[in-house]
Amino acid sequence: MHIDPGSLNTRQMYQWMIHTILPRPIAWISTCDPAGRTNLAPFSFFMGVCAKPPTLLFCPVNDRHGHPKDTLRNVEATREFVVNLVPLALCEAMNATSESLPHGESEFDRFNVTPSPSIHIRPPRVAGCPVAFECRLDRIIRVSEGPAGGNIVLGTIVGLHVEDSILGADGFPDAERMNLVARAGGDLYLNGGEFLRMVRP
Numbered sequence: 001m002h003i004d005p006g007s008l009n010t011r012q013m014y015q016w017m018i019h020t021i022l023p024r025p026i027a028w029i030s031t032c033d034p035a036g037r038t039n040l041a042p043f044s045f046f047m048g049v050c051a052k053p054p055t056l057l058f059c060p061v062n063d064r065h066g067h068p069k070d071t072l073r074n075v076e077a078t079r080e081f082v083v084n085l086v087p088l089a090l091c092e093a094m095n096a097t098s099e100s101l102p103h104g105e106s107e108f109d110r111f112n113v114t115p116s117p118s119i120h121i122r123p124p125r126v127a128g129c130p131v132a133f134e135c136r137l138d139r140i141i142r143v144s145e146g147p148a149g150g151n152i153v154l155g156t157i158v159g160l161h162v163e164d165s166i167l168g169a170d171g172f173p174d175a176e177r178m179n180l181v182a183r184a185g186g187d188l189y190l191n192g193g194e195f196l197r198m199v200r201p
Contacts, residue, residue, distance in 0.1 A: 010148045018044075019185030026183055027058045028084040028094050030115070031074035032123045033104065038115065039070045040097045040107035040126070042086070044183035054157035055138060056083060059150060063100075066146040070103055075153055079137040080121040083155070084129040088191050091181040092198065099201035120159045130166045130178045134159030 005013055018024075027046035031039045045059035060072045068076070075081050086094045090113075097107040108115050108124070115124035118134050125132035135155030143150035168174035182190040189196040 014148070015185070018183075022184045023182035023190045024184075026086045026094065026181060027056075028086050028090075028097070028126060028129065029058060029071050030082040030084060030108075030123045030125060031071055031080070032078060033070075033074050034077050035104075036122070037104050038106045038108050038124060039074055040113060041069070041071050042094050042098055043071075046083070049154065055154055056133060056135065056157060057152055057154050058083065059152050061151070062145070062147060062149040064147050066149065068151070072140075072151055072153070074123075075137055076140065078122065080123055081135050081137070081153075081155060082118060082121070082123050082125045083133040083135060084126040085131040085178070086181050087128070087130055088179045088181055090126070090128055091189060091191070091196065094181070095198045096201060118159065125161060130163045130180070131173065132161040133157045134161070 003016060024044040025046055027043045029041055029043055043058045043060060047057060049055040049057050060069050063069055093111055093113050096111045097113065101107060101110060107113065114127040116127040118125055120134050121136065134157070136158050138154040138156050141152040143152060162173060166173045166177040168177065179191065184190050184195065187197050187199050189198060
């Protein structure tokens with residue numbers, strides 16, 4: 001089977017991508033707007049970039065009207081964000097925060113997610129996440145404009161929070177103890193090789 005991307009609409013191409021690029025780690029991004037109001041949203045187009053300087057990226061797409069989502073707007077305005085890694089215990093809360101809320105309404109408050117203060121930046125991290133990266137914006141690359149248009153956000157890691165309970169004998173995080181959830185296609189998620197199904201709001 002060969003698929004010509006030029007023959008597909010955006011939605012169809014997106015479905016092929018999310019059903020084949022997997023498992024995808026989830027960046028649960030916490031930000032603040034300039035007034036200090038918090039925002040929290042998950043993104044599964046996320047990856048490390050390099051260790052010198054320590055850099056990661058995530059890719060927020062524009063909304064269906066072609067406007068930047070609150071996460072991207074906040075990062076542009078404040079140049080700060082936290083990448084929280086999602087354990088199984090918080091997967092339902094993470095999924096809930098994918099719902100679109102009115103601008104300025106906090107997902108932390110709406111879905112009873114507990115914030116924890118960061119050290120170097122204003123946005124809080126998520127309490128209970130085994131790993132959280134405090135980041136300052138390096139740059140934003142605009143891939144395309146309009147509805148579903150892509151953006152690549154590169155952030156420099158300025159702080160790394162790791163729960164002591166997930167450390168293995170070698171002093172580094174143990175994957176089984178982290179118990180992270182990854183994204184698959186459709187309503188599917190992965191945890192330790194087992195599939196979970198959660199309908200997005």
